[in-house]
Amino acid sequence: MTICRGARFFAALAAVVCLTACSGADAGGARASDERWPQWDESAGAAEVSAFMKVAVPEGATGVEGAVQVNPREDVYLLSFVTSEENAEGIAEDLRSEEPLEDRKVDLAPQGERFGHLGLPEPESLEGTRWVGVCPPCVGDERRSRMQWIEVYVQAVAEGRARVYLQAF
Structure with missing residues (x-):
């Protein structure tokens, strides 16, 4: 069960990282889609x-x-x-x-x-x-x-x- 919980944790972490990276935010806080x-x-x-x-x-x-x-x-x-x-x-x-x-x-x-x-x-x-x-x-x-x-x-x-x-x- 701990392996399964660990896998779910990393899957959730990967999803959060992906959503953050895919949001289009750059260092200045502007979004590419705002162009x-x-x-x-x-x-x-x-x-x-x-x-x-x-x-x-x-x-x-x-x-x-x-x-x-x-x-x-x-x-x-x-x-x-x-x-x-x-x-x-x-x-x-x-x-x-x-x-x-x-x-x-x-x-x-x-x-x-x-x-x-x-x-x-x-x-x-x-x-x-x-x-x-x-x-x-x-x-x-x-x-x-x-x-x-x-x-x-x-x-x-x-x-x-x-x-x-x-x-x-």
């Missing part, structure tokens, strides 16, 4: 996002904003600027989508607050916004082979000017 996602990479801006997307911000563009949303599985790259409608159309064509820019229904729910981080409205919520998306590896775009998806929203903002919203992951 919140998504997070924003404060060191990344429009230049880094533009380089990743292989999209040149047109000369003379205004309101240039960029950010990287860090997620556990895949990061989301955001870039936005105002340029001529002609430049905006060219950027959309450069994505090599088989489909042209098309009107986007406003009743679609935004994919979280992404562009809101840049101080912009979510493009899915804007009237008159046109959209096209593409899987770069699916269309043989070697320049963007590191991306699974890239999309562009184009919103007319003034005579001959448009805000471009790009999102890639």
